Amino acid sequence: MGSDAAASTVIGIETESGSMPARLWLPPSGAGPGLLLLQEIFGISPYIRARAADLAALGYVVLAPEVYWRLDDATVDENAPDLLEKALGLVSRLDWPTAVTDSAAALDQLRLRPEITGGVGLIGFCFGGGLAFNVAAVTSPDVLVSYYGSALPNLLDLAPQVTAPSLHHFGTADAYIDQETVERIRTAVTGNPATEFVLYDGAGHAFDNTLPDFHHPEASRESWARTTDFLAKHLPLN
Template identity: 60%
Template sequence: MSQNDVTTLTVPVTGGDLPADLHLPPSGQGPGIVLLQEIFGVTGYISGRARDLASQGYVVLVPHIYWRLGDQVVSEAQDGLPEAMGLLQRLDWDAAVADASAALAALRERDEVQGPVGVLGFCFGGGLAFATAAATLPQGAGPDALVSYYGSALPDLLGLAPQVTCPSLHHFGLADDYIPQDKVREIEDAVTADGRDATFLTYAGAGHAFDNPSPLFHDADASEQAWVATGQWLAEHLPV
């Protein structure tokens, strides 16, 4: 994972200031991406993916969605799962969507951002990205593109699918213990209905969170295939 310039800034939101990490590409400017965390917080993995995207030419903002819960970071090993699930249960979902939307608006306003702005999320962040894309925002304030990796909340958010008007890319493993294949197909039907500009990719044998390098989750082949596909899709929809 490549190095890039990163600074921590704050975004004013209801109830306080949302901390967020800004990763700049080598050129110092480019299209923007808001990157949304998994249930474990802003881990080294999430920061690494932000650096990867920055190295491709994107200005990446990583909001610390758990800031209202003490901005915790939890181990991605088996023994960290109960704590991470506990944090998720305590999370105010509506506030999280509002915070992600505020991060999107703040990124748009930055001088470094030249061109469109998208949102990309993993697991919990994949569902949050979807909800953010569906949120009622001022004209032109929503994301220009959405990438959702195995969005864990998507089965409960399908009623919002008609409100997601930007192009979207979805990744799901077909051996996901949390989202079974029938639910994956239900999600696919919803996000691709009515001629929506949605690309839906699945990976045989891959489980949930297959992009996460933790041995608990990682599927090297699916991770590589999905990341290459993501880069190609972003090059089309958020060209550098």
């Protein structure tokens, strides 16, 4: 995983309620296809910034909106002992339809940026994996990659509206989404023949996150390799 120190620029995404902050990473060439990266419940954390840098290094223009921008005290310290409690508190205060609308606006504005020379897609992790799925249902992305989308069990009625080629990652030891629910998700999302659905043996929730409580190195490596191959196929670089 790349360093989160890779250069990003803070820009504004226009919404009905004002300007939503977002971080923009450009690839070495300065242009390419676009990816909207949607955060975990921990916000635009060092891990999310590192993944954005990884995607930019591959050649993508990456935009990560600050989905919590409407909330007070929305900063999450990854070193805090109450990290999970604080993050769950934040996401419980978030208005889901507004988060979808904000994220859809970010995708639309990413598509119009001068650096974009191809299509645009969505990639989301945990909370962001479900949010990306919902955004894919109400917009027209070229590709969707969802890591263990925590909101997916409540969004399956939207599955017929998600027509983009989609890749879903889940672990078999997910303590937050039991395997019966994972199989229910699989049945719903694979109604789209362009969907790939992959399980990782022994991996828990948030297995790609580098925090020791979550990280599953093998699942992280395998899923990232699949992600980059899937993106190369469905959101090709120029």
